[in-house]
Amino acid sequence: MFIPKSFAEHNQDEIFALIDEYPLASISYIADGKPCVCHVPVLHCYENGKHKLITHVARANQVWQHTKTPWLIVFMGASHYISANWYPSKQQSHKEVPTYNYQTVHITAQARVLDELEATKAILAQTTDFFEQKISKQLPSHTAWQLSDAPEPFIDKMCAALIAIELEIIEIQAQFKLSQNKPATDQAGVVAGLTQIATPEAVKMAQLVAKFAKS
Template identity: 35%
Template sequence: MYQPRHFEVRDREAMLALVAAYPLATLVMSTDDGLQANHVPLYVHIGEAGDLQLHGHVARANPLWRDGRADREVLAVFNGPQAYVTPSWYPSKREHGKAVPTWNYSVVHAHGSLRVHDDRHWLRAQVDELTKRHERARDPAWSIDDAPADYLDAMLGAIVGIELRVSRLEGKFKLSQNQPAANKAGVLAGLSAEAAPQARAVADAMRSITLNSTLS
């Protein structure tokens, strides 16, 4: 990933927070038939040795789990909020006109190797954990125990578990850090006034970056 110094993120916790907030990953892998990309929700799991893992599952009919060999590197891309930035928000544009549009976004790349889990115990635990994470704020919260046992057993038989053993994390939060203070303020005000939730989420991310920079 192209990584200008202004936008590079080295804070592991900040990267894992983005992964938790935006768990639908684009999982890219080189196969004998070329590059393959799948879209899979993954969640962070810390192994017994303290190693970072990403757990999920795919349909048994998906060739991803058969194509994933231990010697093949896999890339999981997690996209956070993103939004268009107009030059009209830059005070400097009104001064000299030297401004062009850009895009603000946050992204995390997780590199590693893939391991397959094709056993019911691991799969049930994975689906249970995934469900609890996304149902905990709901009332009533759905549980896998709500499904009939025979139906759940059939559903578990139709999927295969995957585990990405992460060897490297890359974070890039492109949030106007390379702009002068007045331009940053203009972008923040402009995004905050937009109707699109994504734009307001980018504004929140900009505030977080500013706050963290101030605290550090």
């Protein structure tokens, strides 16, 4: 991934926070000499002093059969169009153009298939617990669903149709393009413009531009 120096993100806390917030990933892999992509939730875990990723796919999904070469896993975070009219400097020189702000994380990882019932149940439980806890934080009245809520034979049958996968991280690249290359006055103009739009996407981007703005 081409990453201009201004937008390179190396803080692992920020990178893994993005993955936690936007876990739906695009997995790129090679099958029969052709590039392929599938889209599945991928979770970040920290176990035994090591970062890794986990996911599960339908057994019918061919991706798990192509693990000889590493996968490229792409997470997309917040994004929004940025109007040049939000830059105060544009009013002075008119030498500004619009752009698009976004966050993305690319992780190269080696997949390891866990084709055992208990391993699949463990990753499925970890995945559902992650998402159910997120709902509970947003909606305190929510009762979190657990694997034990369903009959065990039913869960075992469902898991037999799934493949659990662990991903050993080889390389991480992250680009947070959040107007860091602009002067403080233009960054403030971007925040003001996005705040006026007031959609959830615009508000999120305004918060990010402010957070990563020049001090």
